[in-house]
Amino acid sequence: MKQPYAFLAAALLSITAPAQFTPGSSPAVAGNSYAVHADGDLILTGQHASFNSRLFRSTDGGASFHGLYPSSGPVDVRVILKLNGTYVIAVNEAEKVYRSTDNGDTWTISNTGMPTLYSPKNGVVVGQRMIVGGTTFLRYSDDEGQSWHSFDIDGGTMGLNFAGGHVWANVGGTSYRSSDAGDTWEALPTNPSSAVTGYAAAAGAIVATTDYSGGVAIRRSTDDGQSWTTVSGAPNIVRFAYQIDDVIYITTYEGLRRSTDAGLTWQAVGGFNHDVVSGYHGQMQLDGNDLWVCTANGPVRLDLADDSQTTHTVPHVSMGQVVAHNGALYATLTDAVLKSTDQGASWTSLATGHDNFTVHYLAPVGGALYLAIRVGSDRFLLRSTDNGGSFQPVDLGNVEGDITTIGEANGVLYVSWFANWAAHIVRSTDGGATWTAATVAQAPGMYNSNDGEVRAIRAIGSLLVAEVEAGYMLSTDNGLNWAWYNNTLERTSVQGWSGRMVQSFADNHWWEPAPANRVLVRESSDNGATWQLVEDGLPTVSAMGFGRLFRSGDRVVLQIIDPDVPEAFRFYALEQGATTWAHAPELDGLPTPATDFLATNGAHYAAVPGSGLWSTGTGTGIHGPAAGIPTVAVHPNPASDRVRLPAAWANAQVQVIDAAGRAVATLRTSMANNAIDVAALPTGIYHLRIVAGERIAVARLAVQR
Helix, strand or coil: CCCCCHHHCCCCCCCCCCCCCEECCCCEECCCEEEEEEECCEEEEEECCCCCCEEEEECCCCCCCEEECCCCCCCCEEEEEEECCEEEEEECCCCCEEEECCCCCCCEECCCCCCCCCCEEEEEEECCEEEEEECCCEEEECCCCCCCEECCCCCCEEEEEEECCEEEEEECCEEEEECCCCCCCEECCCCCCCCEEEEEEECCEEEEEECCCCCCCEEEECCCCCCCEECCCCCCCEEEEEEECCEEEEEECCEEEEECCCCCCCEECCCCCCCCCCCCCCCEEEECCEEEEEECCEEEEEECCCCEEEECCEECCCCCEEEEECCEEEEEECCEEEEECCCCCCCEECCCCCCCCEEEEEEEECCEEEEEEEECCEEEEEEECCCCCCCEEECCCCCCCCEEEEEEECCEEEEEEEECCEEEEEEECCCCCCCEECEECCCCCCCCCCCCCEEEEEEECCEEEEEECEEEEEECCCCCEEEEEEEEEECCEEEEECCEEEEEEECCCCCCCCCCCCEEEEEECCCCCCCEEECCCCCCCCCCCCEEEEEECCEEEEEEECCCCCCEEEEEEEECCCCCCEECHHHCCCECCCCEEEEECCEEEEEECCCEEEECCCCCCCCCCCCCCCECCCECCCECCEEECCHHHCCCEEEEEECCCCEEEEEECCCCCCEEECCCCCCEEEEEEEEECCEEEEEEEEECC
């Protein structure tokens, strides 16, 4: 599903006081977990989604999770290891290994000696050595993940365990073991299977689990691997094995199983019915008396004392929209609509009358709540007139494509979808009771099938503007007829006031090289007949795809990816009647990718897939840190002249922002001295924005005289 750009609707963000976005209580659900590492109250887990996998951290024993950002894009975490306070994660989609020495606050790429990763699958720590295996490789590190090396054996690695004083590995379909952490390896005399997923060694027996079905899932040897027997009645398709003393645990399609007799018999762990359906579900890790298990329902904690279980939820990676309607907040997930009546502190799921649906759009228009969903190949537009208590179908006729926008302008309701390389718009002048099709001109020369998708419809003076993926459309007759403009421009966004239009767009096309990837802004005073580029107050470089405009009271605000910190957004504002853009630091620091903005009751909200709902709050206080952007301590604090930053932030740029949200100074630490001079700053409270290369942190500083 494409995330809708609902924040482009009119009257969106009404900034009343500087208050940077901070993570709030977000809609949380059980979701795919492929890796987990627990160390007391500090827990790291990866939630997997098709296009937006994320790493999450809890510092309160799993009561709440917030997203971490090792990179600016998705991170599909498959392995999490910890040694001497250093975390190492192996991820799939970005094909990288990341390393953190500060409990996940900051991350560095650590690929030295590691081949291109394809599906890292498992890892173990043996003494002072980390070992990671995957579909095409087996590597080890003796320096806490800083560099990686090959063993004498190499190849696709399935099973990888440390059990009975040995490291066990299925490499290239052959079973090996090592008694010296992998310095030397010996192949087992007889191979139990070419598809071993795990090993255990207990009571003089070797147990090998496989992913074969048909009763061949567990094999056992009592003569040191010379011969193997199949354990009858064992579960089929074992994902992972884990040994605790002489007790063996395995994850299977049927759930979690346990053997206390060296693999002869297996018992179901009471009540454990969480799905372990993927080849990457089922990893286990012991923390004290708790066994953590990765499942399709999220990380599950099993108390080994009584087999009680706790499922831990994390912010949904597919959070797409947040809207306000009649005093409540509503949020969309891929397959659910949630409602909060306490400013996002708690959420309840709404019944739509449909099962197994995909959410495409949610909008409060015309005094009702409209919801566009898809069930299989069928599309539905639903309407609620009782604040989400119930939804009724809206008859739009034949809707051939997924609905991409629902809006209201000048008292007319609009719904649009894209099908057969054409945009379709229907309109209602009677509050949604009846709908008629508008006349939409065919866009010439579209290169992508989604170039004509309407993202938003709004009024700018007497004009109606339909913002599309490439270019925009105008209507001069209140939406009856629409004409295309600038359809060769990529990722356009249009806002403005009566007699003054503002447009942002990418400086290049998808088929052309883009060394600068600039986002440009231009203005028109004659309803789009002619345009002039605007540069005053704006940076010259930003990442293509984010130059979105939205209204903030009487201002137009431009959202771009921060040129200095690609993991975050930067905002610029243009006042009505002004000719120069100005930096709006009160919103800086919001992490990518944010898909929706909302202002209501003095607070501002942003939907961030992978991190949930963020808000600015209502006070005028100091900026708060973004989730995944760490807060660091500075000393002394309060200070009068010199302030020291942590050693990791030498040679960093430090932007100083006062309590009014103004950038008042830009300072720099040196390689030899991680201190800054604040003697020139007046007494007050300041926010420090610290940037070193691709890393970012924030700090709070009090200056006293």
